[in-house]
Amino acid sequence: MIGLQDVARAAGVSPATASRALHRPDLVALRTRERVEQAALELGYRPNVLARGLRTRGSRTIGLIVTDILNPFHATLAKGVQDAAEAQGYTVLMFNSDEQPDKERRALETLHGHLPMGLIVVPTARTRENLSVVAGLPTVELDRASGLDGAHTVMVDNVSGAREAVAHLLGLGHRHVGMIVGNLDISTARERLQGYREALEAAGLPYDDGLVLPGDHREQGGRLAALRLLSGRERPTALFVGNNEMTVGAVLAARELGLEIPGDLSLVGFDDSRWAQTMSPALSVVSQPTYDLGQLACQHLLSLIAGQSLPGSVRLPTRMVYRQSTAPATVLA
Amino acid sequence: MIGLQDVARAAGVSPATASRALHRPDLVALRTRERVEQAALELGYRPNVLARGLRTRGSRTIGLIVTDILNPFHATLAKGVQDAAEAQGYTVLMFNSDEQPDKERRALETLHGHLPMGLIVVPTARTRENLSVVAGLPTVELDRASGLDGAHTVMVDNVSGAREAVAHLLGLGHRHVGMIVGNLDISTARERLQGYREALEAAGLPYDDGLVLPGDHREQGGRLAALRLLSGRERPTALFVGNNEMTVGAVLAARELGLEIPGDLSLVGFDDSRWAQTMSPALSVVSQPTYDLGQLACQHLLSLIAGQSLPGSVRLPTRMVYRQSTAPATVLA
DNA sequence: CTGAAAGCGCTAACAT
DNA sequence: ATGTTAGCGCTTTCAG
Numbered sequence: 001m002i003g004l005q006d007v008a009r010a011a012g013v014s015p016a017t018a019s020r021a022l023h024r025p026d027l028v029a030l031r032t033r034e035r036v037e038q039a040a041l042e043l044g045y046r047p048n049v050l051a052r053g054l055r056t057r058g059s060r061t062i063g064l065i066v067t068d069i070l071n072p073f074h075a076t077l078a079k080g081v082q083d084a085a086e087a088q089g090y091t092v093l094m095f096n097s098d099e100q101p102d103k104e105r106r107a108l109e110t111l112h113g114h115l116p117m118g119l120i121v122v123p124t125a126r127t128r129e130n131l132s133v134v135a136g137l138p139t140v141e142l143d144r145a146s147g148l149d150g151a152h153t154v155m156v157d158n159v160s161g162a163r164e165a166v167a168h169l170l171g172l173g174h175r176h177v178g179m180i181v182g183n184l185d186i187s188t189a190r191e192r193l194q195g196y197r198e199a200l201e202a203a204g205l206p207y208d209d210g211l212v213l214p215g216d217h218r219e220q221g222g223r224l225a226a227l228r229l230l231s232g233r234e235r236p237t238a239l240f241v242g243n244n245e246m247t248v249g250a251v252l253a254a255r256e257l258g259l260e261i262p263g264d265l266s267l268v269g270f271d272d273s274r275w276a277q278t279m280s281p282a283l284s285v286v287s288q289p290t291y292d293l294g295q296l297a298c299q300h301l302l303s304l305i306a307g308q309s310l311p312g313s314v315r316l317p318t319r320m321v322y323r324q325s326t327a328p329a330t331v332l333a
Numbered sequence: 334m335i336g337l338q339d340v341a342r343a344a345g346v347s348p349a350t351a352s353r354a355l356h357r358p359d360l361v362a363l364r365t366r367e368r369v370e371q372a373a374l375e376l377g378y379r380p381n382v383l384a385r386g387l388r389t390r391g392s393r394t395i396g397l398i399v400t401d402i403l404n405p406f407h408a409t410l411a412k413g414v415q416d417a418a419e420a421q422g423y424t425v426l427m428f429n430s431d432e433q434p435d436k437e438r439r440a441l442e443t444l445h446g447h448l449p450m451g452l453i454v455v456p457t458a459r460t461r462e463n464l465s466v467v468a469g470l471p472t473v474e475l476d477r478a479s480g481l482d483g484a485h486t487v488m489v490d491n492v493s494g495a496r497e498a499v500a501h502l503l504g505l506g507h508r509h510v511g512m513i514v515g516n517l518d519i520s521t522a523r524e525r526l527q528g529y530r531e532a533l534e535a536a537g538l539p540y541d542d543g544l545v546l547p548g549d550h551r552e553q554g555g556r557l558a559a560l561r562l563l564s565g566r567e568r569p570t571a572l573f574v575g576n577n578e579m580t581v582g583a584v585l586a587a588r589e590l591g592l593e594i595p596g597d598l599s600l601v602g603f604d605d606s607r608w609a610q611t612m613s614p615a616l617s618v619v620s621q622p623t624y625d626l627g628q629l630a631c632q633h634l635l636s637l638i639a640g641q642s643l644p645g646s647v648r649l650p651t652r653m654v655y656r657q658s659t660a661p662a663t664v665l666a
Numbered sequence: 667c668t669g670a671a672a673g674c675g676c677t678a679a680c681a682t
Numbered sequence: 683a684t685g686t687t688a689g690c691g692c693t694t695t696c697a698g
Contacts, residue, residue, distance in 0.1 A: 093426065275608050337692065352692065356693095681684100
């Protein structure tokens with residue numbers, strides 16, 4: 001490996017000067033600096049970030065933990081984070097918790113040993129506790145809030161997004177609107193449920209427990225919940241589903257039951273995707289600025305690392321996208 | 334930060350002994366070892382991998398560069414790699430080249446500074462050259478071959494996969510089978526084209542240049558190519574598309590042109606996806622063992638790192654999945 | 667079986 | 683403006 005020593009020797013200066021020339025240019029004479037830069041270039045010098053990190057106790061590295069990299073939503077968040085990090089010369093250590101608090105904890109422990117300068121995490125149900133592993137580390141919670149006091153969060157306005165979706169359904173005349181909500185240990189699920197309730201209330205409709213079923217944020221959970229919801233007597237004529245994966249499950253369930261969308265069932269999902277756009281009928285959804293969310297979280301974190309104090313919580317708006325999966329309610333027999 | 338010093342002190346031994354106790358258990362008395370382990374546990378000791386890596390010149394870290402993390406195929410590869418790495422206590426540094434040789438090179442440079450023990454890369458068109466940045470590093474090429482002599486590769490049998498797909502189309506009586514191939518700088522594209530040609534040849538049909546159009550591996554490229562291919566006179570009655578993203582584009586193009594699948598156009602894509610399964614009609618595809626590919630590449634790399642010499646190249650079989658997007662050719666007017 | 671000491675490559679005091 | 687020196691936390695000779 002080409003070390004700073006080598007560069008220094010080639011440039012005829014001490015290692016210290018070479019170091020300064022490379023990243024504190026103002027502290028070094030222009031001519032010397034040029035010689036060092038030249039030498040570094042010719043030798044193909046790459047700093048050993050391990051040594052640097054050891055010395056400075058900080059590694060221009062940040063951690064990212066998402067709950068499911070196979071979910072395009074999370075992949076997009078990750079890309080937003082990575083692009084923003086790279087733009088500032090930071091390297092991202094990415095982990096996958098699979099929604100499992102234990103995996104999240106292990107990820108945090110591994111991460112800890114890498115002396116990251118900050119962390120972006122999509123919380124699981126037990127992030128509050130797990131974060132003690134990296135106590136004191138600048139942290140931004142992404143997409144969800146762990147509930148930790150004073151945490152920095154970058155999220156979408158879930159309540160109003162859900163409210164708008166359900167209001168749309170209600171506006172079409174639906175009176176039995178079901179909801180497949182996520183795990184209520186997760187803030188997004190709670191907030192979206194809240195939006196559902198508010199829309200009902202605004203329309204003067206009662207909240208009916210039987211129309212709301214939990215899911216596990218995955219396709220299977222959504223399918224099972226939808227199957228149950230749509231098989232009961234007095235089945236809902238419209239469904240609002242709390243995340244993208246469960247929406248897939250709900251569509252599958254409707255197909256299994258021979259229910260036409262939107263003829264027999266109106267459907268709105270949360271989070272847009274190519275799948276939602278290209279399936280037929282194209283799905284109406286509450287769309288999120290996913291990539292921006294990731295970028296913003298990263299920029300926020302980097303500011304935090306730089307010592308700026310910032311508002312604790314950022315909310316981005318959602319946008320309702322009307323496509324072909326909803327239709328006016330028809331009077332049932 | 335809790336250091337090994339602290340653990341040593343708490344256990345009443347020297348740092349050296351504490352170090353040994355933790356990862357060369359055989360070199361230390363059982364009782365001492367227990368005391369050290371106990372202390373480490375109580376204090377919540379996490380080794381500083383930077384210091385360790387600096388000392389041992391190797392960091393239990395491997396690099397992974399994929400070309401498009403937003404593509405579910407790559408996300409799945411990544412998950413396979415990560416899971417396998419984690420199972421062996423390795424941390425993955427993941428980068429995204431976006432198919433751009435320059436980004437790939439920058440990723441390699443950054444990676445280099447982290448002293449990784451190995452690299453898994455989905456090559457771009459210029460990986461051969463770029464790999465000089467990490468010369469000497471154990472490397473496995475995943476999904477594609479850069480063309481580097483003696484490289485270790487983990488790929489799918491593209492030729493036979495493509496051959497089977499096209500033979501299927503031919504068997505249905507199609508005589509004008511088009512292909513949207515990827516960038517021919519990429520080995521998968523070349524191999525899939527090769528399979529297409531072999532199937533034609535086996536059926537005694539001539540190869541017609543005009544039926545084969547390049548794409549850029551993304552949705553737009555596929556759409557444009559399909560639009561062109563399907564608008565010409567003597568349009569093909571069947572299409573074989575060389576990757577998942579371009580297949581989406583081809584479907585979109587067919588819709589734009591008012592072509593029914595499979596009535597007016599039979600379609601087979603390469604690589605399965607949820608989208609292919611749930612769109613209607615469900616798409617027939619050449620399915621790949623994507624997750625296994627990632628896992629295998631990682632296991633292969635770890636063996637390499639451990640000094641085992643292995644066969645240079647692994648090929649996994651594909652599997653043809655018949656669904657509803659193909660139909661017998663009807664005689665055209 | 668355990669301890670003392672050196673050093674991985676780098677940067678930050680401190681000195682000049 | 684530059685060089686000298688020390689030390690980040692760990693592992694590894696080398697002694698004992």
